[in-house]
Amino acid sequence: MAGTGTLLLNGSSVQSIGGTTTTTFNNITVTNNANPLSVQVQSNQNIRGILTLSSNTIFDADGSSGTSVFTLLSSDDEPAVVDAAIAALPSGAQVTGNVTVQRYMSIEGGSNSPAFDNGRIYRYISSPVAAPAVSQVQVFNPITGGFTGSSTCTGCNTNPSMFSYNETVTTDTNGSGTPDLNDGYEFFPVSSNTETLATGRGYAMFVWGNVPPVSTAGNATWAVRNQINAGTIDFVASAGVSFTAGNGLANDGWNLVGNPYPSTIDWDAASGWTKTGLDNTVYMKDNGAIAGTYATYVGGVGGTNGGSRYIPIGQAFWVKATSAPTFQATEAVKAPGSTTTFFRTSPPPDLMRVTLRNGPKRDEIIIYFDEEATEGFDGNLDAYKLNNDIFNLFTVTSTGDKLAINGLPMLECSKSLNLSITDVSVGAYQLDFTEFESFVTPVNIFLRDKKLGESVDIKTNPTYEFEVTAEESSYKDRFELTIVNTTLDPTLVVSSTTNGTSCKEGAVVISAEGAPVGGSYRWYENETGGLAIAGQTANEFVTPILEKSKTYYVSAVSPAGCEGARVPVMAEVVNYDEVVLTDLGNGTLSSSYESNNQWYKDGVLIPGATAQEYTPVESGVYKVEVSFGSCTTSAERTVAITGMGEDGPMGPVSFYPNPVDEVLTVKLGNKKWLDPVIVDMMGRELGALSMKPVDGGLIGTFNFKGHAPGIYLLKVSDRKGKLITNRIVKK
Structure with a gap:
């Protein structure tokens, strides 16, 4: 029967399980409802699967002599696969007599866990049977302390190694500076190893992983024997669950309880739980391969660091009362064969997980949106952050509560949260973002690194690597996460x-x-x-x-x-080149641009002067400005122009009459001048004067007959390039 089958006991009279050798059964199902007894175990037997009883069946686990040993085996840390269990007992069904229930625990700690050495770590346990003595556990793992019956072993000491927890302690007993969850531990047992484990209470037990009998067994499996815990379990009555105010809501009401049944239990079971005055969260401390991290699970939402809705046989866990609690469980919460590996069959919508990693060390948080959530702490939807022995990642509410699981109101537009990081050592870290595919509403998710001044699109870059240095700014308040609803609001318009x-x-x-x-x-x-x-x-x-x-x-x-x-x-x-202003040598100035020119004299715009070239007729500062939309470039040049009135010469060059009707006479004061020329305002030459010597100078005439009235220029230059320009008015 040690295969994968099921032994079906469906007779109409008492049936016995016996033999001269111990048999390991896979599953046993009993439908025999013979009265007053259905099945008796008459010799030592084991089961590695599920014992299932139908209504009104009675299973006598230790036989008529009361000496048979019926053992629920446990052979791995994966309870879904290798934990024997007793399924939910329906109406009238009973398991009578003593049952031995194992809880396999691997030896953990060691080189991968610097906080502990040689497999010595604390594990958190509870009893699946009623009131077993501490001495039963001592068979498998030494329990030391100042009580009668303390274990003695090579490599052990006499320090207390097992503790219960007292929620009513409100002082800082461990000297941490803050009264909190870590202050309520009390030595257990107090006086003798005959003291018993209370139903539904959790205990912290130090595992001496490097000394016999643990080291010789190769694991830290322990077992207890007595009548199983069954029916309704009242954690207030049996385990002392309570609420004591004194240190603020986040630090009050912590209770270390445990799975009371010989079966995995389901925190999200559809029926069977009564939880009033109690948050909807399970917390478990894992001191295994990575020292001291808290696994957290919020009912109906999900878990961090391996936290699950399923709680294995013999596992202790933390719950938090918020007022005088009512906390009960019935057989309906059992989930034999259920896994603790997965959080749920499918993740809830609008949820994302953030993981902070440093080598093999990791810490997780969950951020999600729910129509019942608020911005503050919600006992049914949020989970407090309990400090790990390694680094910590969490978010903070507006009232200062540190959260490992943060439920927020449904996303309307956008939400920004700071990702708080504490207790980090110098080194390389990374933030991993997962499960954001669960968002029903289309969103963008951005991580802002305040230290580097950069933002990252998490949906396309779900891993962000960074360095922690000795500078506080390398981790504290460094990261901000923003989740944006990408559904556009048509009422928001850039006008x-x-x-x-x-x-x-x-x-x-x-x-x-x-x-x-x-x-x-x-x-x-x-x-x-x-x-x-x-x-x-x-x-x-x-x-x-x-x-x-x-x-x-x-x-x-x-x-x-x-x-x-x-x-x-x-x-x-x-983009453009600066304008270049060139004197063409004939008194005309030229812009390097063919178009968009405007000429100025002494800062005053010259109307109509927009050609590439311009010939000044008066002395002054001439500027050309070239426009490119609202941009301009300009250049200027000073021009000196001399002339004479009708009354006589005003320099080496004289001319008359001016204005002129027909003949203009030009006199040059010396013979060094070249023949003058007459040009119009477009720079076109009308003709040159033929000069004759007179009185040490030169004289000549130009006939304007046939030329239109207007302004003309008389240009006179010498052999050295000196140019004098004079304005002539033709009547």
């Missing part, structure tokens, strides 16, 4: 935008209008997807230095964080 321009390379100022009162803006480099530009929430955005034009996008954001559609805004960069 207007203002493009900006930089003349040549530079920063550009662009702006938008339309966000509601109390709202803000998000600026993007992409029309869709991507992160908003960090720190830019005002209506005006100053771009970084740009070498060329670039389109940005802006959206309006409500005070609650809802976002409207993105609209484009242009940051224009106008």
Whole structure:
């Protein structure tokens, strides 16, 4: 019968299980309801599967002599696979007599757990049978202390190695500086190893993993024997579960309880639990391969660090009372054969898990959204953060509560949370983000690294590596997680935008209008997807230095964080060469640009002077300005122009009459001048004067007959390139 089958006992009279050798059964099912006894175990027998009784059946586990040993075997830390169990007892069903129930525990600790050495760690246990003596456990693991019957062994000491927990302690007994969960431990047993383990109470037991009998057995399996715990278990009456106020709600009401049944139990069982004045969370301390982390499970939500709805046989766990509690369980909470490996068949919606890793060490938190959750602590939906012996990762509520599991109100627009990290050593770490696929509402998830000033899209980069140094800023308040509902709000509209321009390379100022009162803006480099530009929430955005034009996008954001559609805004960069002003040598100035010119004299715009060239007719400072939209470039030159009135010469060059009807006479004060020329205002030459010597100088005439009235220029230059330009008015 040691295979995978089931022994069915369905007779109509008493049936016996016996023999000269011990048989290990897989499953046993009893439907025999003979009265007053259905089945008797008449010799030592084992079961490694599930004992199932139908209504009104009675299973006598130690036989008519009361000496048979019926053992529920446990051979691994995976209770779903290798823990024998007694299924829920229906109406009238009983298991009578003494039953031996094993709890396998591997030797843990050692080199992978620096806080402990040689497999010596604390494990947290409870009894699946009624009132077994401490001496029963001592057979398998030494229990030491100042009580009669303390274990003696090579490598042991006399320090207390087993503890119960007293919730009513409200003082800082361990000297940590804060009265908290760690202050209620009390020596157990107090006076003798005949003292018994209370039903439903949890105990902390030190495992001497490197000394016999644990070391010789190769594991820390222990067993207890007595009548099984069955029916309704009242944890207040049997295990002393209580609530004592004194140190603030987060530190009060902690009770170390345990699975009372010879079966895995289900914290989320559809019926069987009464939990009033009690949070909906299970906490378990794991001192195994990675020293001292708390596994946490919130009913109906999920667990961190391996926390599960399923609690194995012999496992102690923490619950937290918030007022005078009523805490009971019935047979209906049993879940024989159920696994503690998985949190649930499918994850709840709108949930994500964050894991902080350093080598093999890890700590997890859960963040999720629920329509019944609030921003504060909710006893049915949230879990407090209990400090690990390694580093700690948690979120903090607005009232300062540190949470390992944080349920938040349904996501409307966006939610930002700080990821708090404490108790880290220098080294390489990473944050892993998982299970965000569960979100029903389309979301974007961003991690902001405040130290480096960068943001990461978690959905495309779910692992973020970082270094912790001796600087506090390398971990404290460094990370902010933002979850954004990407469903656009059509009522949020950017009503207007203002493009900006930089003349040549530079920063550009662009702006938008339309966000509601109390709202803000998000600026993007992409029309869709991507992160908003960090720190830019005002209506005006100053771009970084740009070498060329670039389109940005802006959206309006409500005070609650809802976002409207993105609209484009242009940051224009106008690149151009500076204008060059050239004197063509004939009194005409020329711009290096063919178009977009405007000429000025002494800072005053010259109407109509927009050609590439311009010939000054008066002395002054001449400037050409070239426009490229709102950008301009300019250059200027000082021009000296001499002339004479009708009354006589005003220098080496004289001319008359001016204004002139037909013949203009020109006199040059010396013979070094070249023949003068007459040009129109377009720079076209009308002719040169033929000069004749006179009185040490030169004289000549020019006939304006046939030329239109207007302004003309007389240009005189010498052999050295000196040029004098004079304005002539033709009547």
